[in-house]
Amino acid sequence: MVAIFQKRSTRTRVSTEVGFKLLGGNTVVLSPEDGHLGVNESIADTSRVLSGFADIILARVYSHRILEEMSREADVPVINALSDSYHPLQILADLLTLQERFGRLRGLTVSWVGDGNNMAHSLLMACPKLGINLRVATPRGYECEERIVSDAKRFSDQAGTELSLTYDPEKCVRNADVIVTDTWISMGQEKEKQERLKAFAGYQVTKQLAGLAKENWVFLHCLPRKTEEVTDDVFNDRQRSLVWQEAENRLWTVMATALLLLTDDHQPSIAKPEF
Numbered sequence: 001m002v003a004i005f006q007k008r009s010t011r012t013r014v015s016t017e018v019g020f021k022l023l024g025g026n027t028v029v030l031s032p033e034d035g036h037l038g039v040n041e042s043i044a045d046t047s048r049v050l051s052g053f054a055d056i057i058l059a060r061v062y063s064h065r066i067l068e069e070m071s072r073e074a075d076v077p078v079i080n081a082l083s084d085s086y087h088p089l090q091i092l093a094d095l096l097t098l099q100e101r102f103g104r105l106r107g108l109t110v111s112w113v114g115d116g117n118n119m120a121h122s123l124l125m126a127c128p129k130l131g132i133n134l135r136v137a138t139p140r141g142y143e144c145e146e147r148i149v150s151d152a153k154r155f156s157d158q159a160g161t162e163l164s165l166t167y168d169p170e171k172c173v174r175n176a177d178v179i180v181t182d183t184w185i186s187m188g189q190e191k192e193k194q195e196r197l198k199a200f201a202g203y204q205v206t207k208q209l210a211g212l213a214k215e216n217w218v219f220l221h222c223l224p225r226k227t228e229e230v231t232d233d234v235f236n237d238r239q240r241s242l243v244w245q246e247a248e249n250r251l252w253t254v255m256a257t258a259l260l261l262l263t264d265d266h267q268p269s270i271a272k273p274e275f
Contacts, residue, residue: 001027001258002050003081004037004059007187011223011250012060012081012089019255028054038066044073051075056262062188077261079254084118085145090222091122092253095130097246098178099273101218106131106274109162111176111213113137113169113203114229115196116144119182119222124152124163133162137172139199169203176213180220181205181229197228205230210240218242 001020005013017027030037037046047070050057057078059067064085071078080088099105110127112120116138124144127134134156136144143149149165156163166172173179184200185193210217219234219241235241259266 001025001056001058002054003027003029004035004057004061005029005031005081006037006059006061006066007082009060009081011247012254015250015254016058016081019251020258023255023258025055025258037061043069046070047073047078048075056258079257079261082118085148086122086125087118087222088122088126089250089254089257090119091126092257093246093249094123094180094220094222095126096249096253097220097242098218100245100249101242102177104274107133108177109133109135109175109214110178110180111135111137111173112180113172113205113209114181114200115184115186116142117182117186119180120144121148123180124148125155128152128155128159128161128163131159131161135162135164135166135172135176137166137169137203139203140167142196142199169209170212173209173217174212176217178218178220179205179210179213182222183224183226184229185226200228204228205234207231207233210234220246223247 003016013029020027035046037043043066051074054076056076057070057074058081059070059078060081061067061083064083067078067080067083080086095105098108102108110123110132112123112135120136121144123134138144152163184196205219217240221230221235221243223243225235235243
């Protein structure tokens, strides 16, 4: 595997390197200082070259268009390890965590409280397909991309699930099973910090806000977290906060993704769960 990291990473990098090693493979990591991606060499040429060296490419990039071009030009599978549009590996880990906790996915209600970012987009793409009801609360001006919302509405209509978007965090979390949030200030948005902190006032996940959810509510955060996003008493609640289990599941889900893409005959040792 060649793993390209335009953006620094802890969970994605470590889970990828450890997971692929456990599968019997080797990983070569390219940081911005190591490669020429889109700088001294075109994305297309880099993708073709790496296809001759590796069986699979994983890329964590700023712009989603880079992944789209790589997938067109590469002769090997390309895994999205994060882009400005989506974070699918994280969502796989989140879904596995919820399956482990509730024993099912279908019928759950997930509430997203925060930025309309790549994590929110990934939930919009995934939840309706698995029978999960999804509510999204964002501040005005920080909504999810309309083209992604449009696709999600179509998936939700096909699956018969609830999909709602609001500017009211309390309305969003009422009677929810799961509360999810993420950073308000992603890498590359540091100059917007004060503006964003002001805009996101009232979106912190607190025990008071979570008290509107179902009695057995749980909390997810893809990390790293800041206290303005979620209070310590929610984040460190050992009964409700699943963040460490969620982080560990990054390992198992990236391994499963690689196996799915590289093998035709792999059979899991346990039965596929009922979602």
